[in-house]
Amino acid sequence: MKQVLIIMKRELQSVFDSLLAYIMIVIFLGFSGFFTWLYGADVFFVNQATLQSFFSIAYWTLFFFIPALTMKQIAEERKTGTIEMLLTKPISDWQILWGKFLAVLSLIAIALALTFPYYLTVWSLGPIDNGAVWSGYFGLLLISSAYISIGLFASSLTNNQIVAFLLALFIGIFFHILFGILASSFSGSASAIFNYLSLSTHYDAVSRGVIDSKDIIYFLSIIFLGIISAEAVMVKRNIN
Amino acid sequence: MDIIVENITKTYGLQNAVDNLSFKVKTGEVLGFLGPNGAGKTTTMKAISCYLSLNQGDIQVGGYSVSKFPGEVKKHIGYLPENNPLYHDMPVIDYLKFVAELQGVDKSKIEGRISEMIRVCGLKGEKHKKIRELSKGYRQRVGLAQALIHDPEVLILDEPTTGLDPNQIVEIRELIRQIGQEKTVILSSHILAEVEATCDRILIINKGKIVAEGTSEELRRQAQGDEILKVCIAEAEKNEAFEELNLLPTVELVDFYSDGGTCFEVHSKEGVSSAKPIFELCVKKGWFINELTPIEAKLEDIFREVTKN
Incomplete structure (x- = not known):
């Protein structure tokens, strides 16, 4: 656990030392702020004291935002060879991956925490359902975790950051929207399976405030599957 | 460790x-x-x-x-x-x-x-x-x-x-x-x-x-095996010195050194040194030894020897 935290600390330090973290946060806040307050189905259009419009736009911004953060994680370490330096220290592939996972998740958590003024504003406008707000944020953290682990897996597959980014989007889009579309174009058990695989089904359930173990298991499976696959790819150097 | x-x-x-x-x-x-x-x-x-x-x-x-x-x-x-x-x-x-x-x-x-x-x-x-x-x-x-x-x-x-x-x-x-x-x-x-x-x-x-x-x-x-000496003798006739050196019991082979002077490369027989006999020979003949040095194989030579394909 200590090793995981050391990696996490270094990763966070490195994003905050560069402009990357700030640019990402500004873009995220700008984008979601624009659609929450100014354009489309925004808060005023809905005419209810709810952050629902923020949650549905963040669902999309995070989808693009996270692969941009995860793309370099493993790909760059491999390209520059620093992965060799890391792995000859007393640390395992598994610990490195979790350290990076937690670093990106903390960055997302910081970005989400900075949307707290949205909550305060809406709260001052009318009676807000606090439970729905908390579960909405919780849902965003869950989908972020899922996309981070998919992103880390994509990053472990290649030395090229752009390829890693596109690959993460490609894998992500299935969970994000394609499974949902497939679910509605099939019927019966196929539809049920695709519906279960679709991330939006589970996100909707969680952000509505219904936190079911079924949804939690779904997210945890994606997270672990992503990290385990990434580890398998990293350990592949040892397969002869 | x-x-x-x-x-x-x-x-x-x-x-x-x-x-x-x-x-x-x-x-x-x-x-x-x-x-x-x-x-x-x-x-x-x-x-x-x-x-x-x-x-x-x-x-x-x-x-x-x-x-x-x-x-x-x-x-x-x-x-x-x-x-x-x-x-x-x-x-x-x-x-x-x-x-x-x-x-x-x-x-x-x-x-x-x-x-x-x-x-x-x-x-x-x-x-x-x-x-x-x-x-x-x-x-x-x-x-x-x-x-x-x-x-x-x-x-x-x-x-x-x-x-x-x-x-x-x-x-x-x-x-x-x-x-x-x-x-x-x-x-x-x-x-x-x-x-x-x-x-x-x-x-x-x-x-x-x-x-x-x-x-x-x-x-x-290992690379060299037997002793090789570089001997330079002044005030001696080249061919005579060559023959005398060749006659020494410990000497396997004598070569003229590449510079054309009165220098020789003396290869000794296995396990024996020719330094002393050479010295004694020169004393007897009244020759003056300019140089008497063992020739060592360089690490480069060994490296090339063992790694060539």
Whole structure:
């Protein structure tokens, strides 16, 4: 656990030392702020004291935002060879991956925490359902975790950051929207399976405030599957 | 801590990078790893430092097997990889702190170790610079500092002096010698003089196999076999001297030296020295010896001899 935290600390330090973290946060806040307050189905259009419009736009911004953060994680370490330096220290592939996972998740958590003024504003406008707000944020953290682990897996597959980014989007889009579309174009058990695989089904359930173990298991499976696959790819150097 | 490498084989595709290689390194020994490009030096070093796993065989570092207890082995190894990968966006001091923490250096000792490393590796003026801003030589020093930060029992250096200027090379060699007195050091190099200057024992490998092993003197002796002397005699007639030398009982063969003067290359018979008979001959004839030196095979010659295809 200590090793995981050391990696996490270094990763966070490195994003905050560069402009990357700030640019990402500004873009995220700008984008979601624009659609929450100014354009489309925004808060005023809905005419209810709810952050629902923020949650549905963040669902999309995070989808693009996270692969941009995860793309370099493993790909760059491999390209520059620093992965060799890391792995000859007393640390395992598994610990490195979790350290990076937690670093990106903390960055997302910081970005989400900075949307707290949205909550305060809406709260001052009318009676807000606090439970729905908390579960909405919780849902965003869950989908972020899922996309981070998919992103880390994509990053472990290649030395090229752009390829890693596109690959993460490609894998992500299935969970994000394609499974949902497939679910509605099939019927019966196929539809049920695709519906279960679709991330939006589970996100909707969680952000509505219904936190079911079924949804939690779904997210945890994606997270672990992503990290385990990434580890398998990293350990592949040892397969002869 | 001793390193015992037992019958290791590592295959890349169809090619054996390392082929049934075995050797031992004892505590307080500096082992030099020589070999042409692609001989398997780096692969062996990566295997010892637990980065690559092996197809066959095992390596024990201080009694711990690298395949079974990599965590334990890694704690005692300081490793400087070949191209010295570093996080270019980190300041030197932060980077050293990061590595120290990873290596599990006691929190209270980290500060002390870092300043020690900065002193030893001569990084004082650069410690707050980002690694990206450093020249190659300074980066190499940072690489060395990170390998030494936890005061490891075993030090593995893959071409440690590349990119350094002559002064730095001398300093680093001195440092390696010093470390090598108490610790186990393996270093690889292309520079033969460097291996000769720093290492107690030399291992030459080619195509994944050991082709020569020993101290530099032993290697020379092996390559050379019988004694060869260069003899220069003044005030003597060339052909007469040649014949007289040939008649000596200990002499196998005499050659004219290439410069055309009265110098000869005298090959002795197996196991005997001709120095004394030559001297006595010259005394008897009233000749004056200008030069009488043993000709040593150079390490370069040995290297070329054993690694040629």
